Amino acid sequence: MNAPEPITKHRILELLDYVKDPEIPAINVLELGVVRSVEVEESGKAIITITPTYTGCPAMDVMAADIKKELLEAGVPEVEVKLTLSPAWTTDWITDEGKRKLKAYGIAPPEKSADIRALTGEQPVVACPQCGSKNTVMLSLFGSTACKALWKCQDCLEPFDQFKCL
Amino acid sequence: MSSKLLTYTLRLADDILILSQRLGEWCGHGPVLEEDIALTNRALDHLGEARNLLTYAGQVEGKGRSEDDLAYLRMERQYTNVKLVEQPNGDYAHTMVRSFLFDAYHLPLMQALTKSKDEQLAAIAGKSVKEATYHLRASSEWIIRFGDGTEESHQRAQAALEDLWTYTGELFEGDAVLEEMTSAGMAPDIASIKEAWSKTVDQVLAEATLKRPADAFMMTGGRKGLHSEHMGFILAEMQHVTRAYPGVEW
Numbered sequence: 001m002n003a004p005e006p007i008t009k010h011r012i013l014e015l016l017d018y019v020k021d022p023e024i025p026a027i028n029v030l031e032l033g034v035v036r037s038v039e040v041e042e043s044g045k046a047i048i049t050i051t052p053t054y055t056g057c058p059a060m061d062v063m064a065a066d067i068k069k070e071l072l073e074a075g076v077p078e079v080e081v082k083l084t085l086s087p088a089w090t091t092d093w094i095t096d097e098g099k100r101k102l103k104a105y106g107i108a109p110p111e112k113s114a115d116i117r118a119l120t121g122e123q124p125v126v127a128c129p130q131c132g133s134k135n136t137v138m139l140s141l142f143g144s145t146a147c148k149a150l151w152k153c154q155d156c157l158e159p160f161d162q163f164k165c166l
Numbered sequence: 167m168s169s170k171l172l173t174y175t176l177r178l179a180d181d182i183l184i185l186s187q188r189l190g191e192w193c194g195h196g197p198v199l200e201e202d203i204a205l206t207n208r209a210l211d212h213l214g215e216a217r218n219l220l221t222y223a224g225q226v227e228g229k230g231r232s233e234d235d236l237a238y239l240r241m242e243r244q245y246t247n248v249k250l251v252e253q254p255n256g257d258y259a260h261t262m263v264r265s266f267l268f269d270a271y272h273l274p275l276m277q278a279l280t281k282s283k284d285e286q287l288a289a290i291a292g293k294s295v296k297e298a299t300y301h302l303r304a305s306s307e308w309i310i311r312f313g314d315g316t317e318e319s320h321q322r323a324q325a326a327l328e329d330l331w332t333y334t335g336e337l338f339e340g341d342a343v344l345e346e347m348t349s350a351g352m353a354p355d356i357a358s359i360k361e362a363w364s365k366t367v368d369q370v371l372a373e374a375t376l377k378r379p380a381d382a383f384m385m386t387g388g389r390k391g392l393h394s395e396h397m398g399f400i401l402a403e404m405q406h407v408t409r410a411y412p413g414v415e416w
Contacts, residue, residue: 055293056214085218086289088296141304142204146211150200166296 007044007076016048019070022062023145026105029063033093036084045078046071051089053166054146091166103129108151108162126162128153138162171284172226173246173343174353176236177389179219180247183237184397185268186212187404188255197258204304208265211297218290225286238408242398243391250333252388252396256326259312259319263326266305266370271337273298274362278354287352306370313374320375327371328379335384337363 005011016038019029029035032053039047048067052060064081071079091110094102099109108129127134133155141164143150148161189209196202220233250268255261276298279291312323338360347353371378387393407414 052214052293054211054214055218055297056210056212058210085293086285088289088293090296140200140204141300141307142200142207144203146207146214150203164300 005075007040007046009038009040012038012040012046012048012071012076015070015074015076016067019063019066021059022066023059024102024105024107026101026107027094027098029067031095031098031101033095033098034060034063034089043078044076045080046076047080047082049082049084051084051087053089057146059145089166091163094163102163106130106160107148108160110163110165112165124165126151128156128158129160130158131156168226168228170343170346171352172223174347175219175223175226175287177246179216179223179236180245181251181268182212182219182272183216184245184247184400185251185265186210186216187400188251188253189261189265191255192261201258205261208301208304211294211301215290215294215297218293222286222290234408238405242393242401245393245397245401246389246391247393248333248336248388249385249394250330250336252394252400253330253333254396256329257322259322259326260329262305262308262312263323263330265301266309267330267334267367268337269298269302269305270366270370271359271363273302273366274359275354278359282353283351302366306366309370309376310374313371313376323374324376327376331379331381332383333385335381336386336388339386339389341389 013030016030016035017028021027021029021032024032029050034050034053035048036051037047037049041047048071050060050064050067060083064083067081068079092112094110102109106129108126111124111126125134126136126138128136128151131153133153135154136151137154138149138151139159140150142148143161143164147164147166149164150159151162152159186209189205189212192202192205193209194202196205216237217233220236224231224233224236250264253260253264255264273295276291276295280288280295282288282291309323312319314320338356340356344353344356348355368378385394
């Protein structure tokens with residue numbers, strides 16, 4: 001058996017790669033941008049600070065539990081998951097890799113919140129994640145989870161989720 | 167000061183908690199699937215804000231009460247929400263007008279609270295403000311669609327406005343608690359919130375071809391724990407599992 005890997009920040013980040021968003025298992029918590037800081041104390045105790053996507057998102061409790069489980073099973077002696085509200089999460093924190101995976105998973109990724117249309121409240125142009133057509137229409141501002149809206153493609157006729165821009 | 171902060175935080179929490187509970191009643195009863203989902207999404211956003219505020223209220227109080235203790239183990243008279251949010255769902259026009267009247271108040275309130283000198287209130291508001299923007303956009307769209315829709319939808323939306331208007335005065339009531347919170351820079355000046363609310367209401371109603379009801383008798387009492395007859399039934403449903411099985415966990 002190999003000697004256990006030393007607990008470093010780098011190691012913790014590697015492990016967090018395996019913790020998926022329970023409602024969108026295509027991306028992990030790092031790609032989602034909810035992990036705000038990782039600290040490792042001398043004792044090996046890891047303190048992970050996460051921030052909620054949506055205030056009422058039920059996935060947050062599961063994510064915190066999953067982070068604990070993943071790290072403890074990998075031999076981290078003690079894990080504390082802290083929650084912070086400020087600064088508030090924005091979809092801009094989803095990494096480019098995260099956005100690519102969302103699209104491959106069939107969810108239209110959010111546009112940049114700095115997009116002028118987002119600021120003026122205008123409807124964004126959302127490309128269909130299935131066929132790429134921009135001939136799409138919003139069916140409902142609210143979708144299958146707190147973070148998504150429901151759209152339909154007018155060309156391939158598939159309905160799809162869009163990650164709301166926040 | 168901490169007792170004023172506690173009172174103020176509980177008012178914010180109770181408004182959003184009871185509205186969340188009411189919207190949650192639509193789960194499985196929405197007129198179409200998309201709206202069923204939309205209403206429960208909204209309820210979930212509101213519940214998230216309520217949880218943040220109740221958790222903070224428990225910390226401010228310093229007696230070890232959790233968000234669950236405050237939500238499930240207080241009596242009716244200990245709730246200080248406005249009566250608007252406890253009004254029944256009624257038809258879809260009533261549900262949407264109720265949310266619209268509240269959203270048009272909630273958004274400027276949260277925007278202003280992000281500048282609160284109380285850091286935690288500012289942080290909670292900073293989180294809620296993005297969702298509140300979305301909520302107001304969605305309810306405004308419905309008010310316009312109803313008002314400028316068919317004769318039936320117009321008439322129902324106008325009726326809901328007339329029914330619920332009497333509950334809007336309470337949103338802007340001032341008292342010693344609010345005055346002290348405002349002068350300490352922890353709560354915004356309520357007159358400025360009313361101004362923003364009024365402007366939004368006028369704009370949306372005009373586009374919806376609906377008539378703004380005249381200000382007549384305004385209901386009061388919610389902030390003192392005096393509620394409409396609906397409140398007991400809401401709490402009975404909301405609290406019954408915790409009351410029936412004390413200490414239950416799930």
